Amino acid sequence: MQPTDSELVILQVLWSAGPTTVRAVNEQLNNNSPKEIGYTTTLKLMQLMSEKGLVTRDTSSRTHIYAAAPKENVQKNLLRRFVDNAFGGSAAGLVLRALGDGQTSSEELAEIKRLIEELENGKAND
Amino acid sequence: MQPTDSELVILQVLWSAGPTTVRAVNEQLNNNSPKEIGYTTTLKLMQLMSEKGLVTRDTSSRTHIYAAAPKENVQKNLLRRFVDNAFGGSAAGLVLRALGDGQTSSEELAEIKRLIEELENGKAND
DNA sequence: GGTTTTCTACGAATGATTTCGTACAAATAT
DNA sequence: ATATTTGTACGAAATCATTCGTAGAAAACC
Numbered sequence: 001m002q003p004t005d006s007e008l009v010i011l012q013v014l015w016s017a018g019p020t021t022v023r024a025v026n027e028q029l030n031n032n033s034p035k036e037i038g039y040t041t042t043l044k045l046m047q048l049m050s051e052k053g054l055v056t057r058d059t060s061s062r063t064h065i066y067a068a069a070p071k072e073n074v075q076k077n078l079l080r081r082f083v084d085n086a087f088g089g090s091a092a093g094l095v096l097r098a099l100g101d102g103q104t105s106s107e108e109l110a111e112i113k114r115l116i117e118e119l120e121n122g123k124a125n126d
Numbered sequence: 127m128q129p130t131d132s133e134l135v136i137l138q139v140l141w142s143a144g145p146t147t148v149r150a151v152n153e154q155l156n157n158n159s160p161k162e163i164g165y166t167t168t169l170k171l172m173q174l175m176s177e178k179g180l181v182t183r184d185t186s187s188r189t190h191i192y193a194a195a196p197k198e199n200v201q202k203n204l205l206r207r208f209v210d211n212a213f214g215g216s217a218a219g220l221v222l223r224a225l226g227d228g229q230t231s232s233e234e235l236a237e238i239k240r241l242i243e244e245l246e247n248g249k250a251n252d
Numbered sequence: 253g254g255t256t257t258t259c260t261a262c263g264a265a266t267g268a269t270t271t272c273g274t275a276c277a278a279a280t281a282t
Numbered sequence: 283a284t285a286t287t288t289g290t291a292c293g294a295a296a297t298c299a300t301t302c303g304t305a306g307a308a309a310a311c312c
Contacts, residue, residue, distance in 0.1 A: 075223050079223055082208055096237070098205055099238070132269075148290090166291095170271080171270075
């Protein structure tokens with residue numbers, strides 16, 4: 001199932017921190033935000049995420065350890081839906097809009113160009 | 127303000143059809159979906175969208191004519207938020223993921239490459 | 253051993269989105 | 283002219299997301 005916006009915030013923390021506890025995630029959230037988020041709020045969200053399969057958890061000790069679903073899968077799913085919803089299914093439309101913003105560095109542009117050339121030559125992405 | 131997913135579906139209809147009536151939008155929605163959507167549901171959504179500024183409407187005759195906010199603005203706003211939420215702010219990350227799916231045609235790839243080269247040469251997007 | 257802290261589970265309040273029923277006016281058809 | 287259809291407005295139910303309080307068990311502290 002798809003993550004909501006709040007769930008995505010938590011996924012980002014988990015992606016960057018690796019598998020960790022509710023407490024650690026909650027502290028991270030409260031570092032990066034003016035508005036205090038209660039511990040049990042984070043707990044509940046992560047429990048729901050576990051039911052949805054967005055995280056797995058190791059419950060072998062009392063303090064559970066949560067791990068995010070693979071970033072690549074989640075992002076691909078989100079992207080598919082977003083492209084459908086907002087760009088009528090056209091990934092190229094989205095890319096053009098994203099690059100058109102002028103916020104992408106020349107290094108990144110070069111990297112993207114390299115990927116495109118690989119794709120044009122039929123190479124797999126290794 | 128940001129459109130919700132249902133609102134986006136309506137915006138897409140309006141973008142593709144041009145300014146039109148609630149009735150026409152509702153019929154379009156019911157063509158492309160198995161689940162029947164009531165007329166007043168669509169009406170209410172479009173009224174709310176009007177309050178949010180996502181559409182404008184001409185109320186000079188009894189049957190109101192709705193027009194979508196400019197696609198480019200809406201998509202840019204959505205994109206900014208999506209990049210932040212799902213890609214930690216990296217538009218390049220999103221682009222790489224979007225192109226990596228192998229669903230983009232060579233024509234589109236060429237067009238994107240052309241845009242990148244324009245950007246690299248410091249040209250504006252005309 | 254008793255107190256305090258730390259944990260999970262869970263129910264329920266709050267708030268936003270989506271859905272539709274009903275009221276009632278204007279237009280159309282008979 | 284009366285009845286039917288087509289339109290808007292609006293209230294409120296249904297659903298989903300977010301938030302947190304409270305209960306009770308396990309662990310840590312004194």
